[in-house]
Structures are given as structure tokens and as C-alpha cells.
Amino acid sequence: MPPLGITPSQTVGPYFTIVLGQEGQSIVAGPGVPGTRIRVEGHVFDGDRSPIDDALIDVWQANAAGRYRHPVDTRDELPLDDGFTGSGAAATAFQTGLWTFDTIKPGAVPDPNGGMQAPHLNVVVQARGMLMPSFTRVYFSDDVEQHAGDLILSMVPPARRHTLIATLTTPGGEGDAPVYLFDIKFQGDDETVFFDL
Amino acid sequence: MTRASEAFEAKMYEDHPPFSYPAYRSTAKRARTNPMISITHTLSELTGPNPGSNAHDPTAGWLEVTDADADLTTNAGTGSEAIGSRTSVVGRVTDVHGTPIPGALIEIWQANACGRYRHFRETAFPAPLDPNFLGAGRCITDAVGEYRFLTIRPGPYPWGNHPNAWRPAHIHLSLFGTAWPARLVTQFYFEGDPLLALDPIFNSVAAHSRHRLVALYAHDVTEENFALGYRFDIVLNGPAATPSDAHAHSPAAGR
Numbered sequence: 001m002p003p004l005g006i007t008p009s010q011t012v013g014p015y016f017t018i019v020l021g022q023e024g025q026s027i028v029a030g031p032g033v034p035g036t037r038i039r040v041e042g043h044v045f046d047g048d049r050s051p052i053d054d055a056l057i058d059v060w061q062a063n064a065a066g067r068y069r070h071p072v073d074t075r076d077e078l079p080l081d082d083g084f085t086g087s088g089a090a091a092t093a094f095q096t097g098l099w100t101f102d103t104i105k106p107g108a109v110p111d112p113n114g115g116m117q118a119p120h121l122n123v124v125v126q127a128r129g130m131l132m133p134s135f136t137r138v139y140f141s142d143d144v145e146q147h148a149g150d151l152i153l154s155m156v157p158p159a160r161r162h163t164l165i166a167t168l169t170t171p172g173g174e175g176d177a178p179v180y181l182f183d184i185k186f187q188g189d190d191e192t193v194f195f196d197l
Numbered sequence: 198m199t200r201a202s203e204a205f206e207a208k209m210y211e212d213h214p215p216f217s218y219p220a221y222r223s224t225a226k227r228a229r230t231n232p233m234i235s236i237t238h239t240l241s242e243l244t245g246p247n248p249g250s251n252a253h254d255p256t257a258g259w260l261e262v263t264d265a266d267a268d269l270t271t272n273a274g275t276g277s278e279a280i281g282s283r284t285s286v287v288g289r290v291t292d293v294h295g296t297p298i299p300g301a302l303i304e305i306w307q308a309n310a311c312g313r314y315r316h317f318r319e320t321a322f323p324a325p326l327d328p329n330f331l332g333a334g335r336c337i338t339d340a341v342g343e344y345r346f347l348t349i350r351p352g353p354y355p356w357g358n359h360p361n362a363w364r365p366a367h368i369h370l371s372l373f374g375t376a377w378p379a380r381l382v383t384q385f386y387f388e389g390d391p392l393l394a395l396d397p398i399f400n401s402v403a404a405h406s407r408h409r410l411v412a413l414y415a416h417d418v419t420e421e422n423f424a425l426g427y428r429f430d431i432v433l434n435g436p437a438a439t440p441s442d443a444h445a446h447s448p449a450a451g452r
């Protein structure tokens with residue numbers, strides 16, 4: 001038992017956009033950052049499948065080489081990219097409830113057993129009416145082969161894995177990034193998988 | 198639930214609120230219902246946004262945080278001060294083993310002295326806005342994990358959860374710890390507020406850990422002829438201790 005008591009979580013409430021999830025923070029990678037440009041967007045749905053239009057989404061990802069900008073990732077043989085922290089935040093839009101990240105597709109990241117994890121974004125969802133953060137991951141529908149060997153997906157019951165996979169809805173074209181859709185669902189038959197972190 | 202890897206401390210759910218808490222009505226449709234899935238901690242979980250410690254790295258793209266951001270009485274930039282009871286809040290950010298977390302970005306937001314937020318969603322409460330108060334602040338913990346904000350004491354405000362419901366005075370805060378699982382968004386309250394006993398959000402936390410959300414009056418922080426002082430320490434989840442680490446940190450942990 002650790003000696004100090006943890007500070008408990010409380011809801012982010014409806015007014016967090018005073019500081020968090022401000023415009024600009026949803027651009028995880030600007031134009032100069034190496035990698036394949038993608039847009040990832042989606043909704044957060046409640047138990048009635050109504051869009052939650054006051055949710056905060058935080059994202060954390062590796063760069064195109066699969067490296068995290070963090071002291072624990074000591075793989076100096078892989079590059080860090082100027083202007084790319086790997087983190088972003090977005091508030092779901094008033095009424096439509098849509099959130100959007102403009103970023104680059106992350107590279108594969110190793111797992112502790114010597115395998116490679118499929119490209120993924122790490123995501124936390126919070127909102128008014130949520131007392132605790134909900135952690136999930138976004139994988140990409142065109143990486144099916146890599147999903148078969150992904151350690152974390154292997155820990156998820158097969159029938160629920162699809163809730164972690166963003167669907168390619170608009171292929172990339174001339175100067176346009178491909179768009180992936182990732183709806184996050186609370187409650188119901190196809191509730192998104194959330195992780196105990 | 199067991200983990201293949203215990204590199205980061207398991208979350209102490211019993212010290213946090215539940216996902217669903219009927220007295221806080223809007224949790225009913227917004228709480229997850231399937232059990233969470235326990236996973237091995239990989240590099241994705243052992244790293245995380247580190248905005249404070251990278252703030253001085255011009256290649257990283259973090260926003261710049263200046264000392265002025267931590268003074269909510271003047272950071273509206275109007276040249277005039279916010280109205281209200283000046284309040285200094287100081288504290289220390291550590292992990293559960295008492296290891297200080299330097300360079301942590303703390304972001305706060307709050308209502309003004311009348312209990313009114315400067316936010317487009319606030320339309321129901323007929324209290325005045327203060328043109329000299331934004332209600333937003335940022336600071337970065339120093340080398341020993343200490344932080345300090347100067348603000349005005351926020352007012353209580355009504356909300357629609359139940360008849361005549363009022364939130365106790367509180368300040369919202371957000372921080373990233375040393376890795377992704379430590380992400381914390383919470384609210385802290387002020388010692389002695391009679392509304393605490395009536396607030397379902399505060400009382401959603403188990404009785405044994407509720408007091409950890411209450412800032413205590415600290416006369417040593419109070420500045421003569423200027424501002425009242427409060428102390429609010431923050432403890433985040435952190436790397437699991439090896440037996441020797443636990444021994445090394447235990448004496449410092451008693452406070």
C-alpha cells in the first residue's frame with residue numbers, strides 16, 4: 001500500500017473550455033511534422049445514444065517512427081520531431097458533439113513481450129456527468145494484419161474489439177488527409193472498451 | 198484483477214468516486230457499464246504528455262506558460278484587478294510515494310466571486326460577470342513540486358441537479374502526472390464550507406478520502422495586508438515502488 005493517499009477525481013464539469021480543449025489543441029501535428037497526415041473524428045454518445053456535446057477528449061500518441069516524447073522512451077536511435085509533442089485535446093462541439101484531431105498516423109510501438117503493437121492513439125474521455133476518466137485506444141481499420149498480433153487487443157474479448165477500431169470513411173486524396181471515424185459509446189450493446197489503467 | 202506488469206501503481210478505485218453515482222443525476226446516462234479491461238502497461242501507458250517539463254523546449258510545440266498566467270486577479274490583462282477576496286493557493290504535487298513532481302503543468306478554472314463562470318453555457322444564473330476576471334490560470338511546479346496561484350475566492354453557484362442545489366465554492370484543476378494513467382481532473386474546495394455536506398459531487402468520493410479535496414486555511418501562506426492563504430497538496434498515481442524505494446520514501450510520507 002503506497003504511503004500517500006491519492007487525490008480523488010471529480011467531474012470536469014461543463015465549463016472546462018475556459019482552459020482545456022481550446023481551438024488549436026486539436027491540431028496534434030502541424031504541416032511540418034513528418035508522417036502520413038490523418039484526421040480522426042467522432043462523437044461521444046451517452047446511454048440514449050445522444051451525442052455528448054460537452055466532453056473533453058485528450059489524446060497521446062507516438063510519432064511516425066513510433067517514438068514517444070517522454071523520458072521513459074529512451075530509444076535515441078529513433079527521431080523526435082520538431083513541433084510534435086504527441087499530445088492534444090479537443091472539446092466536443094456544441095450541439096453536434098463532434099470532436100476532431102488533425103495529426104499524423106503513429107508508428108508501431110513495442111510491447112513488453114518483444115512484439116509490436118499496431119498503430120494506435122491513447123485517449124481519455126471526460127465530461128460533465130462523469131466522475132472518473134475513461135481510458136481507451138483508437139486503432140485504424142486498415143491495419144488488420146497488425147491487429148492480429150497486438151498484445152492489448154488480444155486482452156479484449158474478440159466480440160468487443162471492433163469498438164477500438166476507427167473506420168476509414170474518406171480515403172485521402174489530392175492534398176486531403178484520410179478521415180477515420182471513431183465514435184465512443186457509453187452503455188448499450190456496443191459500449192466502447194475502456195481500460196483499467 | 199491482476200496485471201502482467203506492475204510498472205505503474207494500480208489505480209486505487211476505492212479512493213476515487215464511482216463511475217455511477219445516482220445522487221449526481223447526470224452520471225446515469227454517462228457512466229460506463231461494462232467492467233473495465235485490465236491490460237499490461239506498455240510504453241503507451243508508461244509515457245504521457247509532459248507539458249511542463251518540455252515547456253522550455255522550443256522544438257516541442259508546447260504552449261508557453263509565464264508567471265503572469267498564475268495570477269488570476271490580473272491575467273485578464275485589462276490593467277485592473279478582479280473583484281473578490283484575494284486568495285493565495287499553494288501546494289505540492291507528489292506521487293503516492295512522496296516523490297515530488299517538478300515541471301508539472303497545472304491548469305485551473307473557476308467561477309468569479311459571485312459564482313458566475315465566463316462561459317457561453319452559463320445562461321441561467323443571473324449573477325454579474327467581472328470584466329477583470331477570466332477565471333483561467335496556468336502554472337508549472339518548481340524543482341520541489343511546489344505550485345502557487347493567486348486568485349479570488351470563487352462564489353458558490355446554483356445548478357440543476359435537484360431543487361435549490363448549490364455547488365460549494367471550488368476551483369477546478371487539471372494535470373498530467375508522469376505518465377498517461379496518472380491523468381487527473383478534479384476540484385478542490387475550501388475548509389469549513391457548509392455546502393460541502395449537501396453536495397453530491399463532493400460526497401461521491403468515499404468518506405475516507407473526501408478530505409483530500411479540501412484546501413486548508415494556512416496562516417503561514419496568508420500575506421499581511423494582501424491575501425488569505427490556503428494549502429492544497431496533490432497526490433498523483435505514479436510508478437510502482439520497488440521495496441527499496443518504498444523504504445526510502447516512507448519517512449517523508451507522513452505529512
Ligand SMILES: [Fe+3]
Pocket residue numbers: 013308364367369
Ligand atoms: Fe464548477
